Amino acid sequence: MDARGMKIFSGSSNRKLAEEICSILKKRLGDMELNHFADGEIQVKINETVRGYDVFLIQPTSYPVNEHLMEVLIICDALKRASANRINVVMPYYGYARQDRKTAGREPITAKLVADLLEAAGVDRVITVDLHAGQIQGYFDIPLDHLAAGHLLARYFKPLVQEDPEDWVVVSPDLGGVTRARKFSHDLDLPIAIIEKTRPRPNESIVENIIGDVQGKNCIIIDDIIDTAGTITNAANFLAEKAGAKDVYITASHALLSGPAVERIEDSAVKKCVVTNSVHLPESKECSKIEVVSIGPQLAEAIRRIYNYESVSELF
Structure with a gap:
């Protein structure tokens, strides 16, 4: 009917x-x-x-x-x-x-x-x-x-990447996110790297190794969810401080930003955190590093x- x-x-x-x-x-x-x-x-x-x-x-x-x-x-x-x-x-x-x-x-x-x-x-x-x-x-x-939402997030990065695409790499925060990272990298025509990590408990992670070349590169770490931001900021700090990356960006479809997430992003090596408005971002969770693109x-x-x-x- x-x-x-x-x-x-x-x-x-x-x-x-x-x-x-x-x-x-x-x-x-x-x-x-x-x-x-x-x-x-x-x-x-x-x-x-x-x-x-x-x-x-x-x-x-x-x-x-x-x-x-x-x-x-x-x-x-x-x-x-x-x-x-x-x-x-x-x-x-x-x-x-x-x-x-x-x-x-x-x-x-x-x-x-x-x-x-x-x-x-x-x-x-x-x-x-x-x-x-x-x-x-x-x-x-x-x-x-x-x-x-990957293509919407990629649209944000295209003007930055096009200035010098050889200086950029897409990074998967774990082995399970490789498919997502590869799709995102295809949108931007970039290579990918993969972080190997272990999880001793929920919302915590330890970086064990990086597969791929990030030395001297601008990195975009892509995930589906940023919850407490502990895992993704640990990865960003590791890339910037120990793996020789230049600027590190993080991006995700869903910005839950629970607990200390905003403070962790502000205090980390992350240059920009790009997310969608799939989840409402209240004023209390806004900061200069967070950019929101509308879905x-x-x-x-x-x-x-x-x-x-x-x-x-x-x-x-």
């Missing part, structure tokens, strides 16, 4: 991004109230009809991840019970993705659990950006559009194509 039209709503996670998307699509942001009961439970009230409409809900599940995930589930339940035609969740940052498989006994697979919860809540489609692990796409039994136009175009039954593959 054809939809009566499109409506866009936003949770509390990244309303600024939702407003940007609405501005691009020339749509009004849907009227919805989010409140809490005295015990902290989330209360949702949708103040306009959604019956028969294709609804797009903008909500990355960033900090506080549990709150924002529950918002998604409750809002989608409300939309389903209000007879929305199709419920599309635009989740640029997909929380709980780092537990995507069992690496030891008695561990959960939270990436699969979240997929199941979204489907149970009535979601018909998910649009996301740079999942922590590509295989998470297989956890969904509904359509999932997996967009990439809003790409998400808006994906929404437009999905609503009009056009190909989305060009945006991958």
Whole structure:
């Protein structure tokens, strides 16, 4: 059945991004109230009809991840019970993705659990950006559009690289990120280097070796997530102080910037940290080293194509 039209709503996670998307699509942001009961439970009230409409809900599940995930589930339940035609969740940052498989006994697979919860809540489609692990796409039994932010980040660096491309190299922060780094290096037509590291515990790492030539080079370390920034700033400091690199840049799709992340970036050898606005960056986390490029136009175009039954593959 054809939809009566499109409506866009936003949770509390990244309303600024939702407003940007609405501005691009020339749509009004849907009227919805989010409140809490005295015990902290989330209360949702949708103040306009959604019956028969294709609804797009903008909500990355960033900090506080549990709150924002529950918002998604409750809002989608409300939309389903209000007879929305199709419920599309635009989740640029997909929380709980780092537990995507069992690496030891008695561990959960939270990436699969979240997929199941979204489907149970009535979601018909998910649009996301740079999942922590590509295989998470297989956890969904509904359509999932997996967009990439690499070309947006590469666009920032192209003017710098073109001045003297032989002086630049793309660096993967670990062996698991080689595919991401190689795609990024192809966008910029640069060689790559790889950092070998060990992780004694979560959010900590020790650099063991570097594969590739970084001596006298400007380095771009690319990752999907910057959380506490401990791992990536350690890598940047190692490149600058022990491996002979010149300027070191770091870039990632999702800037969680938890805990001491901003201070670590400010105090490190990093010249610039380039991220997208998939996660809202509050004023308290802004600093002169952090540059934000908007993923809003790409998400808006994906929404437009999905609503009009056009190909989305060009945006991958």
